[in-house]
Amino acid sequence: MQLALKKKKKRPAEASDVEAASATAAVEPEVEDRSSADDGDSAPTTFEGLGLSEALCEACTSMNFKAPSAIQREAIPWALQGRDIIGLAETGSGKTAAFALPVLHKLLEHPQPLFALVVAPTRELAFQIGEQFEALGSNIGVKCVVAVGGVDMVQQAIMLAKRPHVVVGTPGRLVDHLQNTKGFSVRAVRFLVLDEADKLLNMDFEKELDIILGAVPKERNTFLFSATMTSKVKKLQRASLTNPVKVEVSSKYGTVKTLLQQYLFVPAKHKDCYLVHVCNELSGHSSIIFTATCATTQRLALMLRALGFPAIPLHGQLSQAKRLAALNKFKAGERTILIATDVASRGLDIPSVDLVLNFEMPANSKDYIHRVGRTARAGRAGRAVTLVTQYDVEIYQRIEHMLGQKLEAFDAPQDEVLLLMERVGEAQRHAAMEMRSTDGKKKGRNGKRASPDDEADESGLQRMMQQAARGKKPRRS
Ligand code: AMP
Numbered sequence: 001m002q003l004a005l006k007k008k009k010k011r012p013a014e015a016s017d018v019e020a021a022s023a024t025a026a027v028e029p030e031v032e033d034r035s036s037a038d039d040g041d042s043a044p045t046t047f048e049g050l051g052l053s054e055a056l057c058e059a060c061t062s063m064n065f066k067a068p069s070a071i072q073r074e075a076i077p078w079a080l081q082g083r084d085i086i087g088l089a090e091t092g093s094g095k096t097a098a099f100a101l102p103v104l105h106k107l108l109e110h111p112q113p114l115f116a117l118v119v120a121p122t123r124e125l126a127f128q129i130g131e132q133f134e135a136l137g138s139n140i141g142v143k144c145v146v147a148v149g150g151v152d153m154v155q156q157a158i159m160l161a162k163r164p165h166v167v168v169g170t171p172g173r174l175v176d177h178l179q180n181t182k183g184f185s186v187r188a189v190r191f192l193v194l195d196e197a198d199k200l201l202n203m204d205f206e207k208e209l210d211i212i213l214g215a216v217p218k219e220r221n222t223f224l225f226s227a228t229m230t231s232k233v234k235k236l237q238r239a240s241l242t243n244p245v246k247v248e249v250s251s252k253y254g255t256v257k258t259l260l261q262q263y264l265f266v267p268a269k270h271k272d273c274y275l276v277h278v279c280n281e282l283s284g285h286s287s288i289i290f291t292a293t294c295a296t297t298q299r300l301a302l303m304l305r306a307l308g309f310p311a312i313p314l315h316g317q318l319s320q321a322k323r324l325a326a327l328n329k330f331k332a333g334e335r336t337i338l339i340a341t342d343v344a345s346r347g348l349d350i351p352s353v354d355l356v357l358n359f360e361m362p363a364n365s366k367d368y369i370h371r372v373g374r375t376a377r378a379g380r381a382g383r384a385v386t387l388v389t390q391y392d393v394e395i396y397q398r399i400e401h402m403l404g405q406k407l408e409a410f411d412a413p414q415d416e417v418l419l420l421m422e423r424v425g426e427a428q429r430h431a432a433m434e435m436r437s438t439d440g441k442k443k444g445r446n447g448k449r450a451s452p453d454d455e456a457d458e459s460g461l462q463r464m465m466q467q468a469a470r471g472k473k474p475r476r477s
Helices: 017-021 054-062 070-080 095-109 123-136 153-161 171-180 197-202 206-215 231-240 268-281 294-306 320-331 365-372 393-403 414-418 421-438 458-469
Strands: 085-088 116-119 144-147 166-169 191-194 221-226 245-248 259-265 287-290 311-314 337-340 355-358 382-388
Touching (some): 054 095, 070 085, 070 095, 070 245, 095 123, 095 191, 095 221, 116 123, 116 206, 123 320, 153 171, 166 171, 191 206, 191 231, 197 231, 206 231, 268 294, 268 355, 294 337, 320 337, 355 365
Parallel strands (some): 116 166, 144 166, 191 221, 259 382
8 A cells, every 4th residue: 555644844943953964865854863872771860860750750660660761761851852753662662651751741741631642553552552651640640541443432432522631542443533523633632652653554554644644733743663664664754753863772683682592393293292391391481372373372272271271362353352351361460371373472561471482483584573572571581482393494594594593492302292192182172172162152062151251252263163164274363
C-alpha cells in the first residue's frame, strides 16, 4: 500500500541551527542525531536530574524504577525542551515511560482534557501503555482511556465523552471513533505519540495514520518510537515530525551480554520429546515457548498440561478477553510457561522471563531477536534455547550469521530424552483428542467444559482443524 502521508508544515519559530544548517538538503529530513555512542549507559542519572516534576519522580519510585533507563535518559530531556523525538528502542527498554513521563510533565504544566493521543499497533500494547500512563500519573489524577477493537464501541464512546487526558488506541478503532463518535475530536491534542511505528506500517495502517494525522492539530509535539528505522518509518517521520531529535539506545540486531543463547539439534519426529526434556531440565523458571502457528500453540499447551506443566497458550485466534486473561495469569505467576505465536514476541510487557524456547524457528532473523528479547532484560541473566530440526538448518545458519556468533549446544543426551517417549506419546494422544473434541462442540471431554482461559474461540479452532484436515499449513499469527 502506498503511504499517502503529506509532509508536516514546519513551525518557523522552532527552526534550530541544525535545521538551518541542513535547509538545503531537500531529500533528507532535518534530524538531529543524538544517539548515544555508549547506549546511554554512561553517567548514572536520576529522574529528578532529567528535570521531571516531583510528583512524577515519586511515581517512578513507587513503581520501583530506581534510575532512568538509557532511552529515558536520552529522550526525556529533549522532550521536556519541547522537541519532537524519534526514539529507536525496543520493547523492554523502558520506552513507554520515555514518552509517558514528558507527556505527563507537560500535562501538569498545562492541564486540559484530550491532551495526548497515543497510537499503538496492537490491542495488548495499547492496554499496557494505558496502564503505564495511569500508574505514572496516579498521584496527579490522570485519566486515560484505551480505545481498541474487540471492545464495545458504545461503551468506549461513553468513556471518551468523559474527556480523558490521554487516549491510547489502535489505528482502526481510533479512526472509527473519529468518524462515527459524535463529539469525539483530537483537534486540541498537544502530543501525538506513534509507538512501534515500524509495526504500525508493516500492518498496513497507512490509511488510518493519514486520517489521524489529518485530525490532530499541526501545532503539537510528536514522539515517534520504532524498533527499526525502515524507509516507511522515515516517510512517516517526514510527514509527522518537525525538527526532531533522534535518540537510539540499542544496536539494530544486538542481543545483550547477559543472554545465554543455545541451540539443540533434534530429529523432527522426536521434537516433542526434546521439548519436554528441556522443560524438565529448566522447570521452575518462567518461560515463553514460541511456535509458528495457533494450532501448535494450542496442541503444545494441552500436551504439556497433560504432563503436569503449568502451561498456557496465547495466540491470535483467542478472543481479546482470553488473550488478556492468559497474559495476566502468566504475569501473576499462576502459569509459568506461556506458549505463544509471534503476536506475543513484540509489544507485550511480560516481566522477568527466564527462558525463551523456540519450539519452531522464527520466520526470519529479526523475529529471532524480538523473541529472545523477552529474556535477559534490564541487566538480568536469561537463556534462549532454539530447537533446530533437519528442516531448519538454513534459517538457523542465517540467524547465526546475523548474530555474528556460533551458539553453543544445549546438552540433551539422546538416550535420556527418548526415555520420555512413552509418556510424551500418551500426552500427544490426549492433546489430539482434546483438539478434536473442542472442534465445533460446546462441551469438552467427560461432559465438562474445557477450561475457558485457554480455549481458542470455537470458530478459530474449527478453522485450524479444517485447515489441518485439508493438509494446509495453518497460518502464522
Ligand atoms: P517498555 O520498554 O516500555 O515496554 O518497558 C518494559 C518494562 O520496564 C516495563 O515493565 C516498565 O514498567 C519497566 N520500566 C520502565 N522504566 C523503568 C526503569 N527506569 N527502571 C525499571 N523498570 C522500568
